[in-house]
Amino acid sequence: MVRIARTNTERLIRLINDILDLEKMEAGKLELKVSTPECSDLVESTFASVRGMADGAGVSLHAEVTGTPQVKADRDRLVQVLTNLVSNAVKFSPQGAGVTVRVGEEADGRVRFSVVDQGPGISQEQRARLFGRFQQLDSSDTRSKGGTGLGLAISQAIVEQHGSHITVESEEGRGSTFTFTLESARPASVTPPPVIPEDASRHEVLVTTADAELASLLGGLLAHEGYRVVRATSLIEAAKHLDTALPDALVVDMRLPEGHALDWVRRLREQPRTHELPVLALSGRSEDAEGVPHWVDWMPRPLEESRLLKSLRYATRQPGQARVLVVDDDASTRRTLCAQMERLGVQVFEAADGESAVELARETTPDLIVLDVGLPRLDGFEVVDILRQGKGRATPLIVFTGRDLTRMDERQLTLGITRHFTKSRASEEELVSSVRDLLNGLLARKAHLS
Template identity: 90%
Template sequence: MVAAGALLLLCGLFAMGRPWATSDNDRYRSALRHLRVASGDLEMDVLRERMGLRTLHGTDAEDFAALRARADALRVFPSFLSDMDRRTMNAALDIFVGALDESAALLARARAADAKGAKEEADAAVQALLENTASSRADRVINTYLALFERTQASNERSRIVFFVVSLSLVAYVLVVMVRLSSATSDLASLNSDLERRVDERTRALSAANGELRANEARKAAILEASPDGILLLDEGGGLLELNPAAQRTFQLQATDVVGRNFLALALPASLPEGARKRVLSAARDTAPGHATRLESPCLRTDGSTFPAELTIARVPGEGPPRFTAFVRDITERKAVERMKNEFISTVSHELRTPLTSIRGSLGLLEGGIMGDLPPQALDMVRIARTNTERLIRLINDILDLEKMEAGKLELKVVTLECSELVDATFAGVRGMADSAGVSLHGEVTDSPQVKGDRDRLIQVLTNLVSNAVKFSPQGASVTVRVEVEAGSQVRFSVVDQGPGISAEQRARLFGRFQQLDSSDTRSKGGTGLGLAISQAIVEQHGSRIGVESEEGHGSTFTFTLEAVKPAPVAVSPFVPEDPSRYDVLVTTADAELATRMRGLLADEGYRVLSATSLIEAAKHLDEALPDALVVDMQLPDGQALDWVRRLREQPRTHELPVLAVSGRSDNGEGVPYWVDWMPRPLEESRLLKSLRYATRQPGQARVLVVDDDASTRRTLCAQMERLGVQVFEAADGESAVELARETTPDLIVLDVGLPRLDGFEVVDILRQGKGRATPLIVFTGRDLTRMDERQLTLGITRHFTKSRASEEELVSSVRDLLNGLLARKAHPS
């Protein structure tokens, strides 16, 4: 289509650019020359007539009219003249006609003058006629036409050149299009051939896939048909869509009779407890795609009998409405075997416990010398017998405990427990074993956490773990029990030894029954192989699991976590400070607006605010408990605050109590010895907070806590701080930083964000909960912080710096600013 359009356009351009016909031009130019000749002949005849000679063409009015008609005939112009050119020619012809009319008038005038005998007048008229001749105007018309013709001819030539260039371009374009069309035709043929080949291949592959699919469907159908377990397909509402022959045999029904009915209503007996029924319904409704829920429940046959069944309900993946697959296994035989096993274990254990207890008691009496002193060899034999008897009793107890746990019959006596007491009780039970093995025991309990659990069972778990650690630790090594609170209100128990470590293969079977790491350990270390299995079961009943971290040759760490118990709030008098992690400020004012403003301001900064509206009420507060600072409004209704503060200073108990005065006047007058600061109204919030921070800090020089895990950075920062005359504390991790901040509240913290154990965000979150909430903070980190990060990393006045961008001068200047003049103070003033 494009090529055909280009050819048509080319033809049109050639047609438009052809040379114009010359006949119109020749005809018009010939008519112009005739007009010129006729005009000259007329003027010659006028001259002949004046000289008395015979005229050749005539000079009558008819002759002038003929010339005028010939001029009008020339107003039909050639077609190549434009509208403007035609207007130009009309103007030239109008001039010629005007000259012709003037010549006719002059000739008539000359003839009239001759008739009157006025020869001179006649000569003058003829002279004027000859000077302004029509022939000259005809020459002008001819020249005008020739100029217009030449200009049009030049424009035509330019157009023809342009048309020629455009024509050549179109010819080239047509050729290119034709070449590409030929190439495209070839490519299209190749693609068509390739497409046909691919379609043929896909057709063969699809045929093969269909054949394989039919084979797979046949295999699946055969599996379903041969499966010993009942398999049922359920819809979202529990309606039965399909079932295999095993399900029909298990429930003693026909598929045609039950398809479309509700399976749960059909299979669950009416006598099933409501709680068990809800568990089955929840499993059928809430199972997530890709997951399966397994549970045991009695099921009902069509003849009314029931049988114990194991139900596995899985959601079928795919689009469309939810579908569920229920696998039903009749476990009547399994239950019978378990019952027989439990009865056997119970019987054997009971029958063994009684004689073993007697044997152990008897052997103990013999070993204690009730029958007199035994010979050394006999005493050794008795001791060996008693030791192995105790071992056998422990084995029986372990087996019974394990069976109870697996059957869900072990009852836990859950109470609130002190973790430090659990560790102490555990060490008391295994210390003799540890001393015999030459292994030292260490307990590390952080923050004295509390947990809920069964005390005896948790001590049993710790005893098992510690005794195993002692057995496998070399002489002179140590076993450490760590208890620490983790984020998320979890308490982590860790038992760390310095033994030979445990390989990955051994860890996989560590918590199995009767499992020992190898036979040599079994012979040299002893043990039943049930301790870890029982410990795992106990911890699982407490809602956790025991984990193992170990590397061969570098010891092992056994850990488990329990939910921390938050201490119950103690009901105390509202006047007694109840939170030692926050500073207490007693605000004494009768101005309700001022009290509300200060309460909100101080509470936002982390202070605990106590309120009093009179000196009497404030005195009651001070009698019950001393706050960390006292803010007194000098305009109180029940006395002179100045005298009251003077009396406080005279008492040893309140002599050092920091006092901040709020007054309507700006001078501090005679109150200077009694105040930390004197603040005039209206109250300046920044000055109040600054004065409180100074008042509540510990005496001594300014204290800065530098927290960074990089030792070289810490050394550099500490050197900079020490040059300012401050006391510097260092911390290499978040936990150490929190501990140091709690021990001695710093005046400024310089904190990195990327820290081990607790990162900068966690450190700030912890400090916000206590007295460190208002501590100025400089975040000095190599990490680019977002606005959200900066908002989270904020305590008191906070500034954020990036290590790669902040200069030493900027950091030191910020330290000076945030210490608020404490650099010059060596001791807290009294």
Template identity: 75%
Template sequence: MEPRLPKRSAALAAGALMVLCALFVLGRPGSTADHDHYRTQLRQLRVATAELEQDVLRQRMGMAALHGASDRDFDALAARARMLRTAPDFLPAEGMRSLNASLDAYLRVLEGSRGLLAAARAKDQQLAALREAFPRQVATTAALLPPGATREQVEALGADVLLASGARVEASLSLLTRALEGQPAHAVLEGLAARVREMTALQRAADASFQALLDHGATGEAERLITTYLQLQEQSQARAERTRIVLFGVSLLLVGYVIVVLVRLAQASAALGELNRGLEERVAERTRALSAASAEARASDARKAAILEASPDGIVVLDESARVAEFNPAAAAHFRLPSARAVGADFLSLALPASLPASQREAVHAALLQGSGAARVETPCLRADGAVFPAELTFARVHADGPPRTTVFVRDLTERKAVERMKNEFVSTVSHELRTPLTSIRGSLGLLENGIVGELPSQALDMVRIARTNTERLIRLINDILDLEKMESGMLELKLQPQTAQDLVEATLAGVQGMAEAAHVSLRSDVEGAPQVKGDRDRLIQVLTNLVSNAIKFSPQGASVVVSAGLTADGRVRFSVTDQGSGIPEEKLPRLFGRFQQLDASDTRSKGGTGLGLAISQAIVEQHGGRIDVSSPPGQGATFHFTLEALRVPAPSAGVTLPADDSRHNVLIVTADADLSALLRGLLSHEGYRVVRASTLTEAAQAVEHAPPDALVVDTQMPDGPVLDWVRRLREQPRTRELPVLALAGRSQAGVKDAGTALLVDWLPTPVEETRLLKTLRYAMRQPGQARVLVVDDDATTRRVLCAQFERLGALCIEAADGESAVALARDTPPDLIVLDVGLPRLDGFEVVDILRQGKGRATPLIVFTGRELSRTDQRQLTLGITRHLTKARASEEELLASVRELLNGLLARRDAAAEPRKAMP
């Protein structure tokens, strides 16, 4: 059946024909007056643009402007150009776009000209300022130079810069540069040359900006704008004529086209019915595909459920309120709670024990609230039966359709913690059972090498020296391994204190000076300013010592190693160690900081080393919040550097900190001076003495009569009587005949000195010298005789080695093999120094110190000499008087002996003729 054309379609076609006829009648050219007015405006814009560029050129040549070339003139031109966007209405849309594009191009060129003019003027101003200051700089430079060719060239250069052209200035500058070649660098001449180059560059830049303004001026764009408009106007006229002719023919064709379209629409209706039938078939096919996808989704859900069921880690899904939505079997096993009881419960209340500290609970809560990524935290978790187990919780926020969910992965760390405890026990065993005998071996070999048993044959001495060297190397290797283990387990405690970079560098260079002299390598420090950091002094010196010793080992004879420190631009302190060795190959840099990594076995082995030093240094620097790195250009040596956060140390607070416990040694201070009394009270109380003050001789006599003190410190300037007469009366009484007396005098007086020789233990000038006062007071209250050192260690070999070393210094050694013996000997014969191991039978070192702290042994100097690594808490507990904490495997023999000499504080020189025999307690 043929499709039929509806009457309505025929009416529409006739109406379209009438509309086209009307358009044909109206399609005539636009108004001539509008065209002439718009063309006049374009020509005025061109003339104004040309006048502006002429004024710019006149100003550049130093002539007066006729019309002006300021920013306001540029703005006026831009405003006039924007007004031209309203063109005559006979232009078509495409013509308007072309015309607006030309206007935009004009505005861009005009704005570019303004920018080039501003840049040229700015550079001219900079050049003028430099030219104004240049004669003074030339005069200053010439004044610093001796008369001669160089000075004349400098003066000639100054004249050329101010008077000559650019080519002559460059020629003068080249002459000066060639004259300076081969001569020592002169900063002033280099600065002058740099200033000339800067002025030349500014001149060229200003000329280039002005030349660019002239080459690409807005006048040409104005000409092109007029040309564009005239072309568009001509095209519009021609198009209007053609349109009147074509439009009539098109109107006839349109009627036929409409009829054809309507016929085809009828045909399309039939095709649409066929298409609907095909669409129905496709919908059925799509339904079958969706059914298959649904089955696959169900299978995927089954696989996911199987994974959840088989996962060894607990998986808990939480809703937006942190309540349990899903609880897999592993989680039920970890918490010993059925899934049915867990679902709906608050997870934090379910998992965390009530005894958990608030800080840890807040950390878990913060991890739960983290919006993106995965947050991991270790915390004790609570089982349903009340038991607590260590767990690792990983929180992952899942963003999908619907409310947000959080997945918590729960891992039971019970087995891991047990393994860590076993490792820590092993480290402790190695620390005590291996390092203690090695320390004894090293000490014994050192005594043999130093001739304690007489002069050894040369071959035997070489063997002893080799054995001692290898023992020290083995001790260093064990120390390095234990250090790495502690760093990885987070057990290494840093004693963070304010440190100056200068002190760290000087201490490091002092420690390796002997090694550098043996290798014929010079050391040099370069510390800029006085930067400070907050860190562990010993550990930072360990890092620098390792880097400097490596630099010394791999530097040729006659080379120098530079240790530098200074502030960086970002406010950090940078430490650098630079050598003049052969450098490090680039391909070996990535593995430089690994464990047991040595770059060249044949070379490095001959120079010694375990391959752990850089790994330990990297770990120490990272624990201080820094980063260590190396740069090594081929054949130019290597530079190791690390940075730490700079520290601004606050001013120390005033006042004296009093000890928490009083000593049982009583010191009576007799002085009317409140300031002196406060000074002495703070000083002596800090050393562990109980201090009592008497402001008059009457009060002092009453105090001595009531309870004689252990020592008396008197001020010879008392207002209520002669002090020396009162002291003589004390010497005449049996109770106070042996009372130690220290007299304080403002100046050396003959009477005081004579009286002191007869009656006093010592007299001290004021202001009081603290070191001398403490030394004198300590000597006054000790039992007479040779300096006594109590050596407490459960290892007999270690005791014998230590006693042999101390006896060579002139001390009398008293040995104790356990804590109870040490306490009994310290009470029976108070020692002048205690050398104490921590791991003791019966009473350990902590208990020994606690007992001695309750009595007069509180002020006894102490050296804790142990193979155990002590935390800061341990060190605070192991403190009596002046205390040093040394590790057996780390402290050298020289360090130990130096500490003994320091703490005996002059008593080694006070030997009695008849020394007491050494007492030993098994």
């Protein structure tokens, strides 16, 4: 009985620590102690902590570290990420199988980490929920594997704090590969511009600055909001990136050492391919932007984060009138909400269940979602968890439900700017006022930004 009590107490402590970690990350209060650890040491430390578990499961561990790469990262937090990924791979690997950690430098000056297993694989639907809080994929199988359901959410948050993102490649019956990249501690050699990997699930922002501190700030901020960040340290490097693939928006530091950033942007406007590329200028004088079309905003430093995120939201949205997705399984409530939205002059899409809501959110990229919680097929919690993994992560959200929500419920039911209403206590005026606020000027924007 004492042993059982001790085991349960230790599990509860781990759960509390995990929740505290997540709260710190979401509040931006997690301090990273950045150093330049060797990747071989990171892998060895990871294997040391999971070897007992792997031996007990009959799973072998393999390291494939090419060269002697080093990264700019918080060593302990990175070991925590790798330990989570490797322990999960061990849990779901059959006896006699192997788990491999591959590490190697890439041409763009980053280091790629991959954790490869030979487990049952992950379906497309399960992958959409993989990094949500308290997610365990199959109650009939994975519950027996243990864990709090927070490990992958924490791992994703830590990697995003480092300006990157964990991706998953998997095929049912053929195993899974979890991958992320980090900045190398060694300067990159002069090479052709890297091929920017396609990731249709997230908006891409090209940040051009030679200021390492500013780049780190923007990388963490934008990655936390769900953007994929590509960095260029000079106008020449930025031009090479633009030749390879166009991002959804360009952020340019006007204080680049080489100068002429404004002239460079003017030249972009003269080229058909980049004529309408949205540009956010940092640390310049607003009067310098006169006569330059398609500026989204001109921002002084120190940077105002909320203004930057608002501007990027405008920059990456599809042109046209404001779009609102109304999700409720009750037809009469849905009709009432749609009528209220249409009176505001917005384009309304409606869904009666969670699966349809996710599909419509991906197809229409709404500017606001009004969401009930008690939905068939996928409930509101699952819808939010799925949307957090892609472009919907920063979408403003109104949760409009008949149930009373706890503080934990409210934290889970959050995308971008989010407001929570109980149907029996919210007036029509309150709801409409919140819609106006969250659309934040889009009601007057009938056409393409210019």
